Amino acid sequence: MSATELIARRSTTAAERSLCGWGRTASSRCRVFRPRGAQDVVEALASEARTRNGVIARGAGRSYGDAAQNGGGCVLDMTGxxxxxxxxxxxxxxxxxxxxxxxxxxxxxxxxxxxxxxxxxxxxxxxxxxxxxxxxxxxxxxxxxxxxxxxxxxxxxxxxxxxxxxxxxxxxxxxxxxxxxxxxxxxxxxxxxxxxxPSPWVAADVDRTDGLAQTLELMSGEEHHRYSVAWLDLLAEGSSMGRAIVSRADPLAADGVTPRARGRRDAGSAYPGTLSRRPAFDVPRGFPAALLRPASVRAFNALYWRLTPRRERGRQLALAPYFFPLDALGEWNRLYGPAGLIQYQFVIPSGQEVTLERCFELIRVRRLPVYLAVFKRFGAAFGGPLSFPLEGWTLAVDLPAAAPGLHAALDELDEVVAGCGGRVYLSKDSRLRREPLGAMYPQIDRFHAQRARVDPQGVLRSDLGSRLGLCGAAA
Ligand SMILES: Cc1cc2nc3c(=O)[nH]c(=O)nc-3n(C[C@H](O)[C@H](O)[C@H](O)COP(=O)(O)OP(=O)(O)OC[C@H]3O[C@@H](n4cnc5c(N)ncnc54)[C@H](O)[C@@H]3O)c2cc1C
Known part of the structure; x- marks a missing residue:
């Protein structure tokens, strides 16, 4: 089939759509094509190489920013x-x-x-x-x-x-x-x-802390559990800022699951066959963003924190609610209204805890309305030149995209993070500037070298890649 025939065939099956990430910010118009097999992908890449508008693959569109879209060009929806x-x-x-x-x-x-x-x-x-x-x-x-x-x-x-x-x-x-x-x-x-x-259950140890210092102290201890994560209340005022619910868990043996746990309301979600089920409730389109305000989230956080026991050991939890608590509410990103949300996630290397505290201080001083904050520890780095994790501490914060002063404050945070050898997570990003990228990802030249090899014409292109100068020839 000639190139002209290929383009003609695909243009009848590609639909022009507005795409964005899970944060619902930074949308762009793209031609979306849904391959039905490997040959479709080969042909799509070949024809896009000729049109020079670029192409990027898209999965479920759950990255928060603009990684899986390509304004003015083609997107391959790989879900088929x-x-x-x-x-x-x-x-x-x-x-x-x-x-x-x-x-x-x-x-x-x-x-x-x-x-x-x-x-x-x-x-x-x-x-x-x-x-x-x-x-x-x-x-x-x-x-x-x-x-x-x-x-x-x-x-x-x-x-x-x-x-x-x-x-x-x-x-x-x-x-x-x-x-x-x-x-x-x-x-x-x-x-x-x-x-x-061993079983679709985990046994979790849960601790409630009163403020940031206590949270950091608890999380810094030697970690014996397989899973470890902290929910932080960054809207609490004064010394309570950074109080947390720290949850550390291990897989549970099948014969260790108690009848009490099996009898609980969410026990059904322990069965992996239920993983593909849709949530019982979806946030409706047009949800009024005004309902989600710092005051209401602050009150919710305080209630959630108070209702959690100060110390609990071996709480048995079904797999889905433990690993995927947010999946219980369908389309929850609509809670943030039409302006959407920004999830800002960064990692600070071990040994740079003073800088980590500076980041928390910046969040407090700039009065960033953090509606959700999740704090974890990372082990040793592994993987490629653009892989995000490195040994240290990672914080992910959800912020309403329309919050005044947000972008200037995040630019400031970028500088602090880059300055200590840390980095932001590109899968969550829709706003990072090019300048700090090299300091955040010091092996970026290795990435460019591979791109030069497999994509010398810069055919693979996304909004994120173009913004950050990752797309080589065509950027
Ligand atoms: C509620 C929620 C919780 C999350 N929790 C975490 C977490 O705990 N840890 C974490 O690391 N991430 C987390 N994420 C982020 C998410 O895991 C990543 O963004 C993931 O990449 C999304 O996968 P996707 O299939 O939706 O891909 P998309 O968002 O569609 O695409 C993401 C990237 O993958 C590329 N891609 C997709 N398909 C292909 C393909 N076939 N070939 C080549 N490239 C492809 C795209 O080009 C894009 O760069 C979370 C996201 C949400 C919404």
Whole structure:
């Protein structure tokens, strides 16, 4: 088929749409094409190489910012390629197509007593989205990020090649793709190492702290648990700012689950077959943003904090509510109204705790309306030049995008974070400027070298990549 015929055929199936990330900010008009197989992807890349408008793959669109869109160009919606290709229980390996979701993978693995070693805070992301962001979970300090568990990737590049990548075949391109934000090629399928699932339950130790100093002290101790995360109240005033609910948990053996836990209302969500269910309630379109204000969130936080016991040990929790609490409410991003939300997530290296405290102080002094704050520890860095996690402390804060002074305050935070060797998470980003990027990702030249190899014409392009100068020739 000639290039003209290819473009003509695809233009009849591509639809022009406005796309944005989960934060519902920074939308752009894109031509969206939904491949039905690998050949469609190969042809789409070939024809976009000729139009020069660029192309980027998109998964479930759960990155918060503008990583999975390409204003004025093409977007490949990969959710149609969602088959689970094979499971090898003896070797604990699963192979699936790019668009299979974490929920699908977990549900299928559970039938073999297995699960994914790393999951994010929502089960609605795709396999390739997880690879492109090198996502992390509550167990990064123990098990690393997603990248550590990927055995191989099938990658389609704009030069027309379909490559089987692994650390053995092509380590440089393999690692550049893990965390590479879709800019090294289109992932068609991948093979992952799974891990044992003793039962779909965890046993959690929960502690409530009274302020930031106590929270940091508790989180800084030696961590023996597999999962560890803290919910922080950053709207509390005075010395209560930074009070937290720290939850540390371990997988629970099947024979350890008590009848009391099995009898609880949410016990049904322990069964992996329910992971693909829609939530019972969706926030409606046009939800009035005025209902979500600092005063109402502050009151909610205070109530939540007060209702949590000061110290609880071995609380048995079903898998889905523990790992994916936000999935209980459908379309919750609409709570922020038409202006949307910004999730700002950064990591500060271990040993730079003074700078971490400076970041908290900046948030307080600039009176940033942090409606949700999640604090975790990361273990050693692993993965590619654009992978986010590095050993240290990570804070993710949800902020209404329309808050006055927000962008100037975040620019200030960027400088502080970059200045101590920290970085912001590109999967959550829609606003970072180019200047601090090099300090945040000091191995960025390794990334550019791989792009020059597989995409010399700059065909792979996203709004995030163009904004940050990641798209090489066509940027
Ligand atoms: C409620 C919520 C909680 C979250 N919690 C966490 C968390 O705990 N930890 C964490 O790390 N992240 C977390 N995230 C972020 C999320 O895990 C990542 O942004 C993830 O990449 C989203 O996957 P997706 O399938 O929606 O991909 P998209 O958002 O559609 O795309 C993300 C990136 O993947 C690329 N991509 C998608 N498909 C392909 C493909 N086939 N080939 C090549 N590149 C591709 C895109 O180009 C883009 O750069 C959370 C997000 C939400 C909404």
């Amino acid at each position: 390629l969602d088959r689970i290709v094979s499971i090898d229980p003896a070797r604990r390996l699963i192979t699936a197509q790019a668009g299979a979701t974490v929920a699908q993978l977990m549900a299928r693995l559970a039938a073999h007593g297995l699960t994914l070693p790393v999951v994010p805070g929502t089960r609605h992301v795709t396999l390739a989205g997880a690879i492109a962001s090198d996502i992390h979970g509550k167990n990064h300090h123990r098990d690393g990020g997603f990248a550590r568990h990927v055995a191989s990737i099938t990658l389609c590049t704009p030069t027309g090649e379909t490559l089987e990548l692994s650390p053995e075949t092509d380590a440089d391109l393999f690692y550049a793709t893990l965390g590479g934000m879709g800019l090294t090629g289109v992932v068609l399928e991948a093979t992952l190492h799974a891990c044992e699932l």
